[in-house]
Amino acid sequence: MKLLLTFFYGLIFTLPLSMHAASLNGFNLDRLTVPTEQILSGGPGRDGIPAILNPHFIDAGKAKFLKGHDTVLGLIMNGKSRAYPIKILNWHEVVNDSIDGRKFVISYCPLCGSGMAFLARSDKQTLTFGVSGLLYNSDVLMYDHQTESLWSQIRGQAISGMAAGTSLKQYPLTLTRWKQWQSDHPDTKVLSTKTGYYRSYSQDPYAGYSRTPRLFFPVAIQAPSSYAVKETILGYKGSKENIAFPLSELRKHDRKMFSYLFEGQQLNIHWDSQNQSAWISDAEGKQLASTMLYWFAWYAFYPDTKVFKAGD
Secondary structure, eight states: HHHHHHHHHHHHHHHHHOOOOSGGOOOOOOOOOOOGEEEEEEESSSTSOBBBOOOOOEGGOTTTTOOOOOOEEEEETTTEEEEEEEEEEEHHHHHEEEEETTEEEEEEEETEEEEEEESSSSSEOOOOOEEEEEEEETTEEEEEETTEEETTTTTTEEETTTTTOBBEEEOOEEEHHHHHHHHHHHHEEEOOOOOOSOHHHHHHHHTTGGGGHHHHHOOOSOOOOTSOOOOOEEEEEEOEEEEEEEEEHHHHHOOSSEEEEEEEEEEEEEETTTTTTEEETTTTEEEEOOOEEHHHHHHHHHHHEEEOOTTT
């Protein structure tokens, strides 16, 4: 098994960047909304990275596999909180879940550092998602089992198939350290390592990736060098414009919370310097959907983005 995993990593990380996914992993690209040549094979085939379809959760006190500094994606829905450890998401990238009958999907792309949650529903149809093994702008392309449309995670939109052009409703997530999430939400449930798959969840297959400017896969538009390639930013999508809050600017600004006017709406920007975490709420304190991810990835999708500067 160890030899098999070593081969699997080698397949992911040593594929020539020029290799185009000629077969596109068996997906029909009818109604494709992006250039075909910009869709690349990430190495594994369809479902080679297995999505979690039936997640198992445990109480926080039983999550002994987590250390305080481990990062999690935290979700609150209908007053219930759940934590999705990055050390599990690194190996699965997609978790199909539900709370009180509301079905949603958690998606994490290790290459872009982007964790997002979406309502698993489109055109009155409930969807379940898998990992296509394909990438667009270095970002994971999910696919739904019902129509086999490909979905861009960062866009939150289908780029091929029957659902092409359709967007998913994004839910707020918080990327933070486990110790902080558990302190804030002691009754939280935690995604268990009992996924039905054998993976070395204590090992990080992307170790060191965030600390180098090197990308494993190309993007169509290069981000300007005003920030490091993999500087973490907090991205917010408005109705007409988008804005990035680089964490380096939030450090300089050095406020736990401040108001920022964007598209005529008051945004409250929250900054946790201890845990290097940021999120956004509205004037009433309701958390809004935003995404922490690498600068290069945000810019590749939103090159016209506005950028917050300390002192603005």
